[in-house]
Amino acid sequence: MSEPSEDIMEATFRALCEHGYAALTMRDIAAEADRSKASLHYHYESKQGLMLAFLDHLFEHFTDRVGSFDPAGDPDAQLRAFVDEILHPPGEDTTREFRTALLEIKAQAPYDEAFRERLTAFDEHIRENVRAAVAAGVDRGVYRDDVDPEAVARFVLTLADGAQSRHVVAGADPDDAMAVFESYVESRLLADREVSA
Known part of the structure; x- marks a missing residue:
């Protein structure tokens, strides 16, 4: 499995801001990233898997910033x-x-x-x-x-x-x-x- 790209993480951020976590779907994130839903599933099996990667991404940026x-x-x-x-x-x-x-x-x-x-x-x-x-x-x-x-x-x-x-x-x-x-x-x-x- 290849590493997820920065654009997926940025798209996840934008989709979270727009939809919130509960209503968020992989389709929403795919639309924000201008990708197909299938391309997201290449990296992640589920919304939870993507969100865990996003939290890891946030933690890296958080520690760099603070x-x-x-x-x-x-x-x-x-x-x-x-x-x-x-x-x-x-x-x-x-x-x-x-x-x-x-x-x-x-x-x-x-x-x-x-x-x-x-x-x-x-x-x-x-x-x-x-x-x-x-x-x-x-x-x-x-x-x-x-x-x-x-x-x-x-x-x-x-x-x-x-x-x-x-x-x-x-x-x-x-x-x-x-x-x-x-x-x-x-x-x-x-x-x-x-x-x-």
């Missing part, structure tokens, strides 16, 4: 930039539609181990990099010595999930979530600030 923690850099600046990238994906014209489709895909995860494994990879990348940045910040005295890097990572994951849901359901601006994170850093993490009761 990057990884660099121990030689400023941990606080890197943490803030990393979270900002997570909360503000590119493609503002299709962001809400695509986030809606991703929520539909996430809803499949409890019932599909392959979806769950791929979605977990996104969370693990976020968790590992937030944890590393915060631990470095604590070690260097940028963050308070009682800050728990794992707890901060859980907070960021929860914030990102909530921001995605609120953006889809209520049209909330991701800037609002970023403002919450900035306030959290300023009031709870920075070493030169007192934690309020």
Whole structure:
């Protein structure tokens, strides 16, 4: 079997934005890619197989875009930039539609181990990099010595999930979530600030 081409992945993105996951068909993706349905089935036996490949494709682009923690850099600046990238994906014209489709895909995860494994990879990348940045910040005295890097990572994951849901359901601006994170850093993490009761 040959490797799928970039145009199939781009077509899948456009079709997801237009139709959502539940209503999406292989025919929709084939139409977006200007290919026959049979040519898609050459690469994938089913819609699920194509979506798993698409999630792998997304993960590769996601990790390239948000990057990884660099121990030689400023941990606080890197943490803030990393979270900002997570909360503000590119493609503002299709962001809400695509986030809606991703929520539909996430809803499949409890019932599909392959979806769950791929979605977990996104969370693990976020968790590992937030944890590393915060631990470095604590070690260097940028963050308070009682800050728990794992707890901060859980907070960021929860914030990102909530921001995605609120953006889809209520049209909330991701800037609002970023403002919450900035306030959290300023009031709870920075070493030169007192934690309020």
